[in-house]
Amino acid sequence: MTEELKIKDREIAVPGEVLAEGLGYLPSKGIQRVNDKLVAQRLGMINVEGKVIKLVPLTGTYLPKVGDRIVAKVIDILMTGWRVDTRSPYSAVLSMKDATADFIQKGADLTQYFALGDYLVTRIINVTSQKLIDITMRGPGLRGLKGGRILEVNSNKVPRIIGKEGSMVMMIKHATGCNIIVGQNGWIWISGEPEKEMLTEKTLKMIEGHSHLSGLTDKVKEFLEKETGQKIDLAAIQPAPEETGTQEYQERPQFRERRPFNDRRQSFRR
Amino acid sequence: MEKRCDGRKQDELRPMKAKVGVIPRADGSAMFQIGNTIAYAAVYGPRELFPKFMQNPERGVLRCAYNMMPFSGHGERVRPGGSRRAKEISVLTEKALMPVLNLAEYPNSVVDVFVELPQTDAGTRCAGICAASMALADAGFEMKDLVCSLSMGILNGEMITDVNGHEDCVLETTDVPMAYIPSMDKFSLLQLDGDASKEQLQELLKKGKERCMEIYAVMQKALKEKYKVE
Numbered sequence: 028m029t030e031e032l033k034i035k036d037r038e039i040a041v042p043g044e045v046l047a048e049g050l051g052y053l054p055s056k057g058i059q060r061v062n063d064k065l066v067a068q069r070l071g072m073i074n075v076e077g078k079v080i081k082l083v084p085l086t087g088t089y090l091p092k093v094g095d096r097i098v099a100k101v102i103d104i105l106m107t108g109w110r111v112d113t114r115s116p117y118s119a120v121l122s123m124k125d126a127t128a129d130f131i132q133k134g135a136d137l138t139q140y141f142a143l144g145d146y147l148v149t150r151i152i153n154v155t156s157q158k159l160i161d162i163t164m165r166g167p168g169l170r171g172l173k174g175g176r177i178l179e180v181n182s183n184k185v186p187r188i189i190g191k192e193g194s195m196v197m198m199i200k201h202a203t204g205c206n207i208i209v210g211q212n213g214w215i216w217i218s219g220e221p222e223k224e225m226l227t228e229k230t231l232k233m234i235e236g237h238s239h240l241s242g243l244t245d246k247v248k249e250f251l252e253k254e255t256g257q258k259i260d261l262a263a264i265q266p267a268p269e270e271t272g273t274q275e276y277q278e279r280p281q282f283r284e285r286r287p288f289n290d291r292r293q294s295f296r297r
Numbered sequence: 298m299e300k301r302c303d304g305r306k307q308d309e310l311r312p313m314k315a316k317v318g319v320i321p322r323a324d325g326s327a328m329f330q331i332g333n334t335i336a337y338a339a340v341y342g343p344r345e346l347f348p349k350f351m352q353n354p355e356r357g358v359l360r361c362a363y364n365m366m367p368f369s370g371h372g373e374r375v376r377p378g379g380s381r382r383a384k385e386i387s388v389l390t391e392k393a394l395m396p397v398l399n400l401a402e403y404p405n406s407v408v409d410v411f412v413e414l415p416q417t418d419a420g421t422r423c424a425g426i427c428a429a430s431m432a433l434a435d436a437g438f439e440m441k442d443l444v445c446s447l448s449m450g451i452l453n454g455e456m457i458t459d460v461n462g463h464e465d466c467v468l469e470t471t472d473v474p475m476a477y478i479p480s481m482d483k484f485s486l487l488q489l490d491g492d493a494s495k496e497q498l499q500e501l502l503k504k505g506k507e508r509c510m511e512i513y514a515v516m517q518k519a520l521k522e523k524y525k526v527e
Contacts, residue, residue: 041520042397042434043442043480057439066480068399068441070434070520085524087437088324088343090402116343116406157354157404183437239524 036075037241039085040067046080057082072239085239089115089182089212091151091160096169098177098210099162101145104137111147111162114182114212119160121149126164146172146216148208168208175206175218178228180235182213187238188231194261195234195244201264202251203227226254301452302463303332308504310447310459310511315427315519317435325436327519329428331512332461333418338428339411340436343400346407357400361390361410363425370417372466386422387412393426393446393476393486399439408438418462419472420448426476426486431516435523443520444485445512446476449501451493456501458508473501477509 030049040046046058047065054060057069058080065080067073074081091097091113099119103110108122123131127140141147148169153161164170180188188209189196200207205219205227217227230247237243248259301307311332320326323339330336346352363386367377374382390412400408410432412425423446430444450460451471457464464470471491475484484502493501 039521039524041443041517042440044517045480059441061480066441068439069437072524084437086325086435116345116403118345 032075034073034075036073038073039239040071040073040082042067042069046073051078053079055079055081057084084183086181087183089113091115091117091119091154091158092211093151093154095151095211097149097151097162097212098172098208098214098216099147099149099212100214101141101143101147104143109137109141111149113151113160113162114179114210114214117158117160119149119151119162121147121162121164125152125162128165141171146177146214148172148210148216172208172216172218175216176224176228178215178217178231180213180215180231182211184235184238185209185211185213187243188215188234190244194264195247197264198244198248198259198261199227199230199251202255202257202259203230226251229254301457301461302468303461305459307455308458308508310508311461313512313515315431315515317431317519317523323432323436325432325434325438327428327431327435329424329431329516331420331424331427331459333416334420334424335414335416336421336424336428337413337415338425338432339413340408340429340432340438341411342408342436343403343406344409346405351407352405354404355401357403357405358407359391359395359398359400359410360407361387361394361412361429363387363390363412363414363422365414365417365421369414370462375417386425389486389488390422390426390429394430394433394444396481396483396485397430397441397444397478398433399441402439408433408436419460419465420474422446422486423448423474423476427512427516431520434520442478442480443513443516444476444478445509445516446474446486447505447509447512448472448474449505449508451491451497451501456497456504458504473498473505475502475505475509477506479510479513482506 030051032047034046044067045064046067052065054065059066059068071082071084099111099113101109102112108120111119113119149162150166152163203223203226205217205223208216217224314330316328319328320339325340327338343357363383365375410429412429414421426446448460450457460470460472471493474488476486477484
């Protein structure tokens, strides 16, 4: 049987496009075998790795996965916890027991912990077939976010923003001095000097726009060096274990005044 | 064999233009122009579906809305607001696209497709389906293939490709809009307005398939162009 690769590495495939013929090539997610042909099932960039053809999606809405660390927004307060927007079609529930180690009195006011409109760094612990989602605040670096700003990027570009073992995001942190938390859902929290926050935002938007091109790290490095006027020594940047605040995690949530709902309620994104 | 009223050959399509990502706020969008007919499609979602009773727990719901803008053309058909015709075409757009779309990953959610036509000159539903299928691909949905759509016709016993406004409204052409899925070799839309014999219809379908492949190439090119390396 003849085997033929119909597409080159790093090219864009569109749905229905025949990528290869013959049984020698192996499909991966987003590619289906139809008779003896490999057909792309969605828009994406092709990576040919030996005999395996991979399709890296470039667009699409975020779909929650177990284990993802996401930035989420509190949209409602329930009897036993909080409902949060995950920037996907499905909202998640943060139950009281996953939110804090504190003892919460029956009928207590939950806004003391997280109020409507607050952003949280959380981890997804369970997703059902019907996309009911449980999240937790227990774990290193998981906390409510104070101050800073939220930036929205396509969730498919998040791996490029983080870079290999966090190299890209570490470089931006190093250059701008901002604290950055990248959620897998494409919400990014930035906190630092106002001008530096703007620079970070610009850099991240640039990565999002150029994510399908190669040599991105060098481009970003060049851009940051030009903007900040300081040389970046990639070797000097130590990869942190995880952008935590272990300290902040141990800090007990402050007792706050009850916040009125109506003032805080913002329009939901979707 | 005479030339047609706009100087085209019998089997010639009107000039086409396609662009993807024309509406930045949408999750996916596309423009498709064929002759003087322009269709814009914007895809939003998957997102939460309300009212809740419309939700399907097994798979996501596709919801299309076709609209000719009030300044898009002339005649009885073009007036602001929805109509029976617009509603019908919305439903058939949905049905033309559904065979390629896999929404099993998105239970209880909805995918909204808005097709707007700022300028019309016959073949609007076909242009709308082309634009919508490109927009869905741009939004990153899992699709078996792109759907390409075209209206064929019979005028004075002769087969014509891509009926234009004059032929459709004035010359009383038999109009056969179709949507074709190349990889499955199947039609997901087939309508007939006028008279055609069985043989004529079979001939039309055969020719329509060939012409659809031209549209398919334009659509594929437009999708790839968005991510072209400068």
